[in-house]
Amino acid sequence: MRILVVNPNTTASMTATIAESASRAAHSSTEIIPVTSAMGPVSIEGYYDEAFAVPGLLAEIAKGEKAGVDAAIIACFDDTGLDAARVLADIPVIGICEAALATTAFIAQRFTVVTTMERSRLPLEHLVYRYGMAGRCKVRAADIPVLSLEDPASNAGERLRAEISIALQEDRAEAIILGCAGMADLTAELRAEFGVPVVDGVAAAVKQAEALVALGLSTAKRGAYASPVSKPYSGLLEAFAPDTLRAS
Amino acid sequence: MRILVVNPNTTASMTATIAESASRAAHSSTEIIPVTSAMGPVSIEGYYDEAFAVPGLLAEIAKGEKAGVDAAIIACFDDTGLDAARVLADIPVIGICEAALATTAFIAQRFTVVTTMERSRLPLEHLVYRYGMAGRCKVRAADIPVLSLEDPASNAGERLRAEISIALQEDRAEAIILGCAGMADLTAELRAEFGVPVVDGVAAAVKQAEALVALGLSTAKRGAYASPVSKPYSGLLEAFAPDTLRAS
Amino acid sequence: MRILVVNPNTTASMTATIAESASRAAHSSTEIIPVTSAMGPVSIEGYYDEAFAVPGLLAEIAKGEKAGVDAAIIACFDDTGLDAARVLADIPVIGICEAALATTAFIAQRFTVVTTMERSRLPLEHLVYRYGMAGRCKVRAADIPVLSLEDPASNAGERLRAEISIALQEDRAEAIILGCAGMADLTAELRAEFGVPVVDGVAAAVKQAEALVALGLSTAKRGAYASPVSKPYSGLLEAFAPDTLRAS
Amino acid sequence: MRILVVNPNTTASMTATIAESASRAAHSSTEIIPVTSAMGPVSIEGYYDEAFAVPGLLAEIAKGEKAGVDAAIIACFDDTGLDAARVLADIPVIGICEAALATTAFIAQRFTVVTTMERSRLPLEHLVYRYGMAGRCKVRAADIPVLSLEDPASNAGERLRAEISIALQEDRAEAIILGCAGMADLTAELRAEFGVPVVDGVAAAVKQAEALVALGLSTAKRGAYASPVSKPYSGLLEAFAPDTLRAS
Amino acid sequence: MRILVVNPNTTASMTATIAESASRAAHSSTEIIPVTSAMGPVSIEGYYDEAFAVPGLLAEIAKGEKAGVDAAIIACFDDTGLDAARVLADIPVIGICEAALATTAFIAQRFTVVTTMERSRLPLEHLVYRYGMAGRCKVRAADIPVLSLEDPASNAGERLRAEISIALQEDRAEAIILGCAGMADLTAELRAEFGVPVVDGVAAAVKQAEALVALGLSTAKRGAYASPVSKPYSGLLEAFAPDTLRAS
């Protein structure tokens, strides 16, 4: 089984963190294929960056599908472009936010996502609602830039821990979800430190992707996820017209 | 007062329909500035097209704001790229779906959106939920391609009318919302024909934009709509990095 | 265009404050016609006063409609008698609470209504729910009598400001709605002071009324808003029987 | 124990039907005191009539409380003026809609209210939501005028039965609630006919009133139900100022 | 009228407390028949104990029904086994949580349940949701073991009072519900002490049971509460097969 893991921002060092977490979670018979988006923002912080991360992401998924991968993972916690990807691809596509929420729901009744910046809080709350977890999952922001997670000199880790402590006390959280792909490498130490389940979306998504492939399940192509309608695209984005992208 | 009306697909004839509806709704002292997106799909039918309509749309909004327009309208019923546009712009930005729903809510307790294709139904239902109207507004699809609305030889009008009849009978709808910018020119005749309020989102959005400008209100720049974070974008989309786009 | 603005309490000085805000918001071609209810309570503080403000309010709306106004506004933040008014009138009728919420929803994701007395908080929370904003709008009370807003010697302004500060910090509010028609004159200074959008329902309602009239839309007369059934009323309220009131 | 049962419309023959149902339900040691409102509409059909039924209703409740009754019931299925009555009175006040819903919820998981006119359906749906039953209770209208229930020559009974049949088949209803005080005398025969529990709100309210009195419970006078604020009322409604009404 | 009150734990001293509250609430013509479950846990603290309290509880209800009681009450605040009991019995069955919530909803808009242990909080929140009260009722835990309520040397009363104080201040609670059958004897003194309605579920359930019996209403035997399907049970629980239990 081969699983494509797309980092939809263009920062290769973050892809490395993601790839490590994905590989650790994968079964020994699963091959993880990490890729970094070739265009767009260096990090995804809020709605604006998210919009421009989608074309590069979809290009990688189209390329991966043509190369024969069995499933694709979108490794950004706002599940960037997930709906469009499911329209495009015939293989299953998993977002790390939805995978983290679904996985945590099997082991805890109440839990909290701790993300990076305040501006990402509301979009994540919308996802939490959409995935049916609004009654049991809160979202908190540690108020740290995404790339500060890569900077050992920053106080990002400290602020993240402070927010986790608040979540455990004030939210009645029984488990913590790390709300950014770039936090994946902190999972083990935070579990040890806080003594509660700490869930990384990248690892969770790998297991969900393996599950779907093993079960022979893929996106239902009825309704909103039916394959894209053939039509011309123009200008800078001409190459992304559905037929063109899939043929390229 | 000058209001930019962006058609986020690349079909100029549809922009003409939109512009006519916008101008009819505008106060005589308001100038409507219609533009067609310079890149992307010829029509927006579902999640995939929507994703690729966003860059062209945001480019037009940035351009309009620099040229001094007072407000911007996104003239596609799935409110394409609305959140990203609100992050980008300091002027108010209005989607035609949200404008239609908010306006209709003042005159009816229950109403139905009739849109084009089945694949757009679920995304619109998500918008209806997000705008707080899930308890009183249903979504129906007439199962017609967007561009067939421009084709006098198609049976699009007939299917639209059939779906409106069903909505009035089965949904207890007291008013009808036309769920596609390309239907704007049918408003008056459908009102006459069915004897109920029929709401066109383009016209509604013009009045909401005029209202916000007159009231001196614009997007609150706290939380999810704070201005975009400065950062490099790369590849094909390099020119869309927030600072670059606004400086261009 | 002529818009009737009814103050449903009997305090003429508050009507003056309302009229000033309405006129400031109105287009230069719109005539604002302010009236004070001829019967009922001097201020509306909770469910009991609200019940007795309705007859006087409806009498003014019937009179205004007969005199040819194009729309009516109910200028009390609990949207007193709005449903009954929509049954009675053929012209559009707008409540200032619903107008404020609908308008603010175009510029902010989360916002807070600050009202006067604690006893009005729950009725406003019910309105917020009914208008579909429960997930994004909180209600707070500054614990000040309505008429203290008219008294320069009271500390009403101070308490209002204190509650706004709390809303901005604790509710993640991005904008503030003034939850009493009598606060309309404070809008500009509070905007300047807090640096966030501050919305006055009277002004918002004027723009929504102008919008509906311009769009040729009025209350759908199907279902709950169908015209009242002809029937005799007796005793003190005899003159309010639907046919009698409209004929008077 | 003495329980006041107010018919908030002015039709005495309907009060007789209500009184009979109340007496049948009451414990032998309970005295039922039926009264007909002295002013307002002859029947309550929708929002407009409801607004004008409130003053007469509240006058009767004030009079009854002064005369020493232990509890009051509002015998109209739209729970006319219930919130205002709870502000006014220190004794418990019960609406027949809320009593019917609460009682039925102990014996069925899903049930349907069958009311009279289509225009009452939406107001009842709002009550069903407010009382927390939206997920399990539907509302249907038999499309019959309220007073036709008193007319043996009308086909009201037939239409009511037809709507009950539909509710049992299409709504998965396990029990039926009669959605108008004027239907109370049909309870026994409809139970026999359809073989499911049929609940009359008047009878249910009597038992709930008896329960509250026996338990020594009455309306909590904090928040929205705190006693009305002393203030002058003017014009036709002068006598309804809280202090005046209670002193009269 | 004879009402069975089953204490589903095996602690007879708690049954005595329950019986006293039930008798105080019952009409003089009602006979209260208190029973203690013959098998299972000495107290019910969370999901595990609850599961093992059900067989003993159902055995008592079957026995009571055969002996001709008119209704049954399950006197544990998690409404242990209520659904199964309604399937089994033809007489009405009432849980004390649902009775307390329904009763309090007639006298307060917002209220708080104060229960014993933190582990019971979430199950009670699920009940509050299921009974339609999630928008107006909070749940708090005083963090006291159930049986400490019986121990005069414990500080259970003190902790309970502390939590009630917090509920009145922070939850805007207008009334308090005692969230454990073992608290029934504190009702009167807590009412006096806090000056707000304090509701005991045992007493409330007695009145609701009396109401249903007087109204001639019992569980609707359609859908989920249809009588159990005849089938063999095996092993330790053989005697609980529906036919066997009812025949025993």
Place this chain on the structure above:
Amino acid sequence: MRILVVNPNTTASMTATIAESASRAAHSSTEIIPVTSAMGPVSIEGYYDEAFAVPGLLAEIAKGEKAGVDAAIIACFDDTGLDAARVLADIPVIGICEAALATTAFIAQRFTVVTTMERSRLPLEHLVYRYGMAGRCKVRAADIPVLSLEDPASNAGERLRAEISIALQEDRAEAIILGCAGMADLTAELRAEFGVPVVDGVAAAVKQAEALVALGLSTAKRGAYASPVSKPYSGLLEAFAPDTLRAS
């Protein structure tokens, strides 16, 4: 990895069907350990049977945990005793309903559960709500006894197919979930027949159990799932006291 799969009814032939589906889904390195409950009902059809399936189920989970299994699956679609099992066990415990819903949510926006008997529909709807899927998942019953699935002479398959057809047409279902463990063997043929994803909860639960074990995650032991409180149980169920059961 060793996964215990408990059939909580006592019908061994159904355990065989379940075991086959579980083994087919399991990774080649996973050992499936199927067990049949030693006590209780031969099939679980509604609330009553469910209550008596719990003790036998928990006994098997306790036994399995002591024998060192890594995770446990409850193979009945009403997720019998799941909360109690999570309190009892330190290993992860998965219900087949929750696993099916969570898995399907990755591949479809709208889907329908088709279960056996009408009386199971409402309990499943409650689960669907609790798992956050109420907005996108409907429940239908084919009106077939559970054990008829084992009987080749019954028309169970035919009725199941008829209900699936209705779900695809009327519910806008994009995928189907088989709402009974005994349907697991039909998955492949129904997929082929209807051309949409068909999900069997047993297989889905195996993958979710494998995922949790691989990720090193188990039930959070805070709040409602904290380990059971030590206390004596008496009578027939004495051996199920938490300490006794785990020590046995």
